[in-house]
Amino acid sequence: MKNEEFKDKVVLITGSSRGIGKATAIALSNLGASLVINGRDKERLIQVENLIRNSGGKVMSYCCDITNPDQVEKLIEETIKTYGKLDILINNAGVSMRGDFSALNPEVFKSVFDINVLGTTNTTIKAIPFIKESQGSIVFVSSVAGIRGLPSNSAYCASKMALRAIAESIRIEEVKSNIHVGLIMVGITEIEKNKKTIAADGSLITLRDRSNFNVLSLDEVAHSIINNIKKRKFRTTLSLMGRINALMQSILPDLVERILVYSSNRIKARSL
Ligand SMILES: NC(=O)c1ccc[n+]([C@@H]2O[C@H](COP(=O)([O-])OP(=O)(O)OC[C@H]3O[C@@H](n4cnc5c(N)ncnc54)[C@H](OP(=O)(O)O)[C@@H]3O)[C@@H](O)[C@H]2O)c1
Incomplete structure (x- = not known):
């Protein structure tokens, strides 16, 4: 796929009110794609929507929680009502956690899985008929933490490994549909100041500042996602x-x- 081929493509990115999702939405909009952006925080979402629209991009925002299947159904319905089709789904929304397994409140495991796995599943199941129609792409934003279990990250690693399994299954099931399934194993990336993560007891804790470390930039990750789609590659491992x-x-x-x-x-x- 050449860059011009993103013109007239309709792209839905879950979790695009900040971070990697927002950077990918902006980069794709600059390549002429029509965007559907999503997140739970309406105010942030509208800020991103305005930013893209004011730069001449086509964008629609839909505020919803991807763990709620009814809300996800409406998200896909609104996408089709607005643009008439869906070419690319980027399953990006996700949360992390920190804490040893033995100290984990099981609710933490549940909420990480609810968002990272079930939320992604809800969105993919509802979107797949439209992706098949357009012979488009479904991309899963996983992590290098999905390659093997890491200490203090059990629920997160397990959720990102699950995305790999789902992507591998769909790839084989849909081999005749001519859709592209991509899996992005993202490494440690820059984050906004004071970004929170879920601690073992379920409270929110602030992640350590990464500004002095050599981490991936949001733009690098966005461009790797776009390259994965352009080349219709399966796995992209970053850095x-x-x-x-x-x-x-x-x-x-x-x-x-x-x-x-x-x-x-x-x-x-x-x-x-
Ligand atoms: N940053 C890294 O170092 C890194 C490394 C490897 C992989 N990743 C993966 O890359 C993806 C993006 O990470 P990021 O660092 O950019 O995260 P981020 O800055 O925390 O952004 C996460 C996005 O997901 C949205 N979100 C979270 N829960 C949601 C839900 N239930 N329904 C709808 N939207 C939801 C958030 O918006 P609201 O809070 O408003 O809902 C936000 O827009 C994640 O899947 C993450 O696991 C990140």
């Missing part, structure tokens, strides 16, 4: 470190485990 991790995990899993035990013990010792 070089992410690709090295994936390779190490497949050829030397025991060594990776030993490195993780060592580094996690050091982190625990430092915080005592």
